[in-house]
Amino acid sequence: MVKTLNYIEKTIEKLPVYVLENKQEGARIIAGIIAGVIKEKQARGEMAVLGLATGSSPVKVYRELVRLHHEEELSFKNVITFNLDEYFPMSPDSHKSYVHFMYKHLFNHIDIDPANVHIPDGTLKIDQVAEFCNAYEDKIRACGGIDIQLLGIGRSGHIGFNEPGATVNSQTRLVKLDPITIADAIKDFGSEEAVPHRAITMGIDTILSARKIVLAGWGKSKSPILKKMIEGPVTPEVPASFLQMHEDVTVYLDEAATSEFTRTKAPWLVGVCDWTPKMVKRAVIWLSQKLDKPILKLTDEDYKHAGLRDLLASYGGAYDLNIKVFGQIRDTITGWPGGKPGATEKTRPERPEPAVKRSLIFSPHPDDDVISMGGTLIRLADQGHDVHVAYQTSGNIAVFDDDAIRFSQFAVDLLRSQKIDCQELGNANAELKDFLTNKKPGQVDTPYVKTVKGLIRAGEAAAGCRFSGVKEENVHFLNLPFYETGQVEKSPASDADVQIIIDLLRKIQPHQIFAAGDLQDPHGTHEVCLQIIFKAIRFIRAAGDAWLNDCYVWLYRGAWQEWDVEDIEMAVPISPSELMRKRKAIFKHQSQKDEPVFPGEDKREFWQRAEARNRETAKIYDQLGLTEYEAIEAFVRYPFDDEDSFLK
Structure with a gap:
């Protein structure tokens, strides 16, 4: 369903914007537009020329095109494709290449002639690139030009890999990547050193030469740059703003992607x-x-x-x-996140009874609990509630290889010091050291390495819980299967993942559930973990479990952002001493200390980000005229009886 059609005012939004219910609906509409171009050309006996993009935004579009091919007989025999870009240097055999991406998500599943597929060549010698780029432009022109160009947008404002400073007359060429783009790619390549710092890309002029352009943008993290593209002036500093010069551009966004727009903010x-x-x-x-x-x-x-x-x-x-x-x-402010026993005020966020609640805190990774709501977790334990913490994933990919070697060697040395036979462990340790010493960028860890890394994070999480006052028997390591790919890209959530959550919920029967509502986690794990929880709760509700009728679901946000003040429904003040206790709980996660494997664009440590965010929330409350606190942790209650209202 399309919620908002057309742009509000030409002076505010300078491109046509469609705001959709969700990514899936957007993918269905965009795929339908592309299919319409293909069918129209088929009817005329002509070839359809598609400009294609890579990245997270187009994946669901390609999935829908594959469905149309298999279920509705959409043929791609009359289709020629030109991809926007490719990393340089890059082997097409690499799992990080856009060649691999396109065949994995689209070309392997449709009836396109491989001879009609064109993707920039990342294996060229540097002195061959200019000639290749000229030839790429010639091929596009020889095919009659691009009929429809699919685009995403990078947080730097790039379309293709046209980074800030790109000119409107630029064509296919070799470019340097912006630091923001490189930082965003770390999650795919594992380290900044492994990310190629250059790419071959179509130019702005090449993109604007397409007869029709469709851009998809999903998620809150893209909203600031989308606002600049749509509401701001045309400028080389935001290359995507050049789209304002095209006569047939349509932008498809979800609600989160408009969060910074004037239409949403004011x-x-x-x-x-x-x-x-x-x-x-x-x-x-x-x-x-x-x-x-x-x-x-x-x-x-x-x-x-x-x-x-x-x-x-x-x-x-x-x-x-x-x-x-x-x-x-x-009325959002409370020092009693589990409810104040005997309180008579009706305005408090939490119920006073039962005086001792079973509080279940879900943590997507093994440190999100203390990073995001460590002060509240400690407060709940101090106030005598039965606090449980459930770590949904092992977090093994976020451990440095050197830490795995160090801990594995420690286990061997410990057994040897006690004169305990450790031949098998010694052999396993030798294999681990050999594998990690010779490990290639992007290579998946062996099962033994993943186990060692998972145990490192589990030990740290257990230490954090002990420090925070959580009973040992109340710490649950779920190791959801969807996560265990050994790569940043995860498997889709399955019934097995949901069943694990269902079993835990029925075992604990909590009065409170705390879950990560930070859907801007750059790796997507938070969103998957949250949706698994929601599916489990809906299943239990449909089954008629009575305990769920007296259970509140509170959502916290992670290291990446905080709730807007107007959304906050429970604000828990954190004193200076409690903030220090929270910091020490975060310090228990030593493998993430100093320099986490996936720091994102923000190079500060997680404890620094958390404290800055908590202090900023308190500062906003102070500036609005409320009591001045050292720090505040914020929560939103998820209303399962009124989900549509919450999503709006």
Whole structure:
């Protein structure tokens, strides 16, 4: 279902934007458009020329095209394809190559003639590249030009690998990759050193020469650059903004991808606003932050000058409106995340009874619990609740090879020091050292290596729980199967993953569930883990388990972002001493200390990111006129009875 069609105002959004329910719906629509071009050309006995992209955004589009081929007899015999780009240097046999990507996700599953597939050659010698690029352009022209070009967008603003500074008249060429692009690729290559720093890419002029262009953008992490592309001026600093110059471009986004847009942040600036309670709260917070004034000091004139006259009229004036919103934010603050026993206030986020709750904290990786909600976890344990922590994945790929060698050798040395026969362990250790010493970039660890790395992280997690006051028998290592590929790319979640969560939930029957709602985890593990939990809860609810009727589900966010203030429903203040305890709990994860394997663009350690985020949340509450705290951890309650409202 299309929620929003067309752009709001030409002066605000300068490209046609369709906001869709989800990625799957977007993929279905885009694949349908591409299929329409193919069929139209088939009917005329002509070849359809497709410009194709790689990356996370097009994968679901290719999956839908494959489905159309198998289930609806869509033929690709009249299709010629030209890919946007390829890393340089890059062997087509490498699992990191775009050749491998395209055949894995599309070409191996359809009836296209391999002779009609064109992908830049990453094996060329440097002095052959210019001639190849000229020939690539000639081939596109000889085929009559590209009928429809599929695009994604990088966080640097690149389309293809046209990084900031690219010019509008650029054609296929060799380019240097932007540091942001390289940082984003680390998750695929394992280290910055393994990421190629150059690529062959179609140019801006080549892309704009396509007769029709479709761009897909999914997720909140892309929203800031999409806003610049769509609302900002045409500039080489945002190469994707050159799309504003094309006559037939359509942009397909999910809700999260519009989170930074004016239409989402301040819709009252672009048209008539539906003043839902959440939108009222957002507007008042926006005005307070815009004017740098506490909420209770906002005046009628402030609202009128900001274009919020209609909101003011609905509440009879700033005084009543300010008090209402201030009270809503104040009521999110609680020092009792498990509920305050005997409390009579109806406005507290959590129920007072039962006084001792079974609290189940799901942690996608073996450190998300203490990084994201360590202060709250410690508070729950200190206040006597029956706290359980469930680590959903082993986290083994985020351990350095050298740590695996060190721990494996330690086990051998320990047994030898006790004069215990360890021949088999010694042999296994020798094989581990030989494998890791000669390991190639991107090579999957052996089962034994994965076990050693998993045990390292499990030991650290157990230490963090002990420090935080969690009983040893309440620590659960689930090792969900979807994760165990040995690579950043995981298998799809299966019924086996869901059943593990179902069994744990029924065993504990918690009064509270805490889960990672950080869907911007760059590796996607958080989202998969959350959806597995949701599927398990829906199954249990459908089965009629009575205990679930008295269970709240609270979502925290990870090292990458925090909830917007208007969304926060429980804010747990963290004192300076508690913040230090949280830091020490994070320090128990020594394999992630100093320099984690997958740091992302932010080079700070996880404890530094967590503290900065918690302090920033407290600062925002202070600036809005609430009590000043050292730090705050924030949560949103997931309403299974009103999921559509939550998603909006």
